[in-house]
Amino acid sequence: MAKDMMLYWGSGSPPCWRVMIALEEKNLQGYNHKLLSFDKKEHKSEEVMKLNPRGQLPTFKHGDVVVNESIAVCMYLENQFKSQGTQLIPDDVKEQALVLQRVFETNTLQQKMYESLFYNYFIPEPERHESAQNRHKENLKTEITLWESYLQQMGKGSFVAGRSFSMADVIFFPVFAFLPRFGLSKERYPHLMEYYEMVKERPSVKSSWPPHWVEPTGGDALSDL
Amino acid sequence: MAKDMMLYWGSGSPPCWRVMIALEEKNLQGYNHKLLSFDKKEHKSEEVMKLNPRGQLPTFKHGDVVVNESIAVCMYLENQFKSQGTQLIPDDVKEQALVLQRVFETNTLQQKMYESLFYNYFIPEPERHESAQNRHKENLKTEITLWESYLQQMGKGSFVAGRSFSMADVIFFPVFAFLPRFGLSKERYPHLMEYYEMVKERPSVKSSWPPHWVEPTGGDALSDL
Numbered sequence: 001m002a003k004d005m006m007l008y009w010g011s012g013s014p015p016c017w018r019v020m021i022a023l024e025e026k027n028l029q030g031y032n033h034k035l036l037s038f039d040k041k042e043h044k045s046e047e048v049m050k051l052n053p054r055g056q057l058p059t060f061k062h063g064d065v066v067v068n069e070s071i072a073v074c075m076y077l078e079n080q081f082k083s084q085g086t087q088l089i090p091d092d093v094k095e096q097a098l099v100l101q102r103v104f105e106t107n108t109l110q111q112k113m114y115e116s117l118f119y120n121y122f123i124p125e126p127e128r129h130e131s132a133q134n135r136h137k138e139n140l141k142t143e144i145t146l147w148e149s150y151l152q153q154m155g156k157g158s159f160v161a162g163r164s165f166s167m168a169d170v171i172f173f174p175v176f177a178f179l180p181r182f183g184l185s186k187e188r189y190p191h192l193m194e195y196y197e198m199v200k201e202r203p204s205v206k207s208s209w210p211p212h213w214v215e216p217t218g219g220d221a222l223s224d225l
Numbered sequence: 226m227a228k229d230m231m232l233y234w235g236s237g238s239p240p241c242w243r244v245m246i247a248l249e250e251k252n253l254q255g256y257n258h259k260l261l262s263f264d265k266k267e268h269k270s271e272e273v274m275k276l277n278p279r280g281q282l283p284t285f286k287h288g289d290v291v292v293n294e295s296i297a298v299c300m301y302l303e304n305q306f307k308s309q310g311t312q313l314i315p316d317d318v319k320e321q322a323l324v325l326q327r328v329f330e331t332n333t334l335q336q337k338m339y340e341s342l343f344y345n346y347f348i349p350e351p352e353r354h355e356s357a358q359n360r361h362k363e364n365l366k367t368e369i370t371l372w373e374s375y376l377q378q379m380g381k382g383s384f385v386a387g388r389s390f391s392m393a394d395v396i397f398f399p400v401f402a403f404l405p406r407f408g409l410s411k412e413r414y415p416h417l418m419e420y421y422e423m424v425k426e427r428p429s430v431k432s433s434w435p436p437h438w439v440e441p442t443g444g445d446a447l448s449d450l
Contacts, residue, residue, distance in 0.1 A: 053371060054333075065322045069329030076322050097290045097301050104294030107332065108279075129352045146278060 001081075005031035008048055008059040010038050012210040014110065015070030016058045017174035022074040024204035025170065027085035035211075071103065074170055086204075088167040095162055102150075102161040102168035109143050110175045116140040117182060117221060141225050144179065144189065151191035160195070165202065173199050181213065183223035226306075230256035233273055233284040235263050237435040239335065240295030241283045242399035247299040249429035250395065252310035260436075296328065299395055311429075313392040320387055327375075327386040327393035334368050335400045341365040342407060342446060366450050369404065369414065376416035385420070390427065398424050406438065408448035 005028065009016035023031055036042035036057060044055040052059040052068045060066070060073045062080075067073045078088045090096050114122070116136040123132075151158065161168035177196070186193045199205055230253065234241035248256055261267035261282060269280040277284040277293045285291070285298045287305075292298045303313045315321050339347070341361040348357075376383065386393035402421070411418045424430055 053374075054330075065319050067322045067326050069326055072322075072325035072329045075325055079321065080318065093305065094290050096304065097292045097297075100297035100300055101292050101294055104297045105279075124356070127354045127357050131349070132352050149278075 002028040002031040004063045006061045007031055007033040008036055008043075008051075008057055009033060010036055010043065010057045011212045013038075013057055014174035014178070015056075017177075017208060017210065018070045018170055019058045019060060019073045019077075020208035021170050021174070021204045022077050022088070022167075024208060025086040025088060025165075026077050026081045028077070028081065071171060074167060078167060086165060088170060090162075090164070090166065099161045099166045099168045103171045106168075106172045106175055109147065109172070112136070112140045112143045113175060113178060117178060137225070140222075144184070144192070144225065147176070148189045148192050151195055156194075157198070158195075159199070165199075169199060173205065178218075179222055179225075181218040183217065183220035184225060185223060188225075227253040227256040229288045231286045232256055232258040233261055233268075233276075233282055234258060235261055235268060235282045236437045238263075238282055239399035239403070240281075242402075242433060242435065243295045243395055244283045244285060244298045244302075245433035246395050246399070246429045247302050247313070247392075249433060250311040250313060250390075251302050251306045253302070253306065296396060299392060303392060311390060313395060315387075315389070315391065324386045324391045324393045328396045331393075331397045331400055334372065334397070337361070337365045337368045338400060338403060342403060362450065365447075369409070369417070369450065372401070373414045373417050376420055381419075382423070383420075384424070390424075394424060398430065403443070404447055404450075406443040408442065408445035409450060410448060413450075 002023070005023075007016075007019060007023070009020065023029070036045070036048070038057075042048070043057045043059075048057070048059050049055050051061060051066050054068070056068065058070055058073060059068050062076075065076075067076050074088070089099055116133075116139070119133055119136060120128070147160075151160070154160075154162070157163075159165050159169050160172050176192070177200070180193065180196050184193065200209075227248070230248075232241075232244060232248070234245065248254070261270070261273070263282075267273070268282045268284075273282070273284050274280050276286060276291050279293070281293065283295055283298060284293050287301075290301075292301050299313070314324055341358075341364070344358055344361060345353070372385075376385070379385075379387070382388075384390050384394050385397045401417070402425070405418065405421050409418065425434075
């Protein structure tokens, strides 16, 4: 079945990485894929645009079904291959509710992280303000402190929505992984950093690690968070 | 079952409205609810905060299960009451893929709409720039033109992801409804406006219409979009 799949992706993009982790967890190794360069604007190429009018990555095709939004792709894969590989959405009502809750809370983390870490990328120079940058950093700190408290409550060795790896980790980890890469403090966020050390060794995560992330860090922009 | 449910909500909030439409569509009328005032900061009250550390609405409880993120609540309700009321996520592979795709694309519409329509609310006065406001309005125009093309391709009388009302409409409509409210042009977006006229008459939408939206418009801020 993986032979009928085609993934267009970019290195280091959390949405792309999610899909790759989900494919690994659902034992769909052997899918076709093409690594594209954001710098060269290959995500705006005709090949992508005809499948994805937004010109974004991931762009994903399974047979004649096209799904491009990263969480939609992951949920589609879970629904289509429910009994194959890791079950990513639990049947138990309460467990399922928590997994869904954490999946969608990740959107807030992603937004706060982008606003802070990629401020200069998104905001043209004449519109930049130190007050805005400080506010974004404070917001990210508040957000990451909340996730630290979630993991603390969950107990040692837990994943982000329970004792088992789930869809919540598939969605959360590729966003969260930027924080350690930019120097997140092990002292102030011990539960998150312990989670990071555990999940980065997971085979699905290791084998889909962004190729340009081989060098260990992206800098220390977040070390004072 | 609806008697075990409690919804804290705010009038006109797209995330709250989604949950209310989903509850209606799943025949869960009779749920308990409490209308809170954002102006009075009632969403930061202890009653809400103990269920939702983010202090946001909706906050939703079903028995001892708490789910607060709006799309998570809607998906939870669909999973728990699959064979009750309207089926919101189709079984058919291709139809399901399109529903999921449009559900998650709505996040982009929501972001572009908030950035443009609520610029002055989110950006402190000393950080405002006309160039940013113009860019946000252009981005919203690009976004809404894409949705207009989706509806055009789908054909007359279609919903946002097919011939049937689905989860995509539950998620999309409460965001989209702001645009007609702020003067979206019937001439330039005929398919979207036809969709609007159809869906606003749907019983689930009518009975959950934001109480403070009784007056027909919010202004003409988007009439030149």
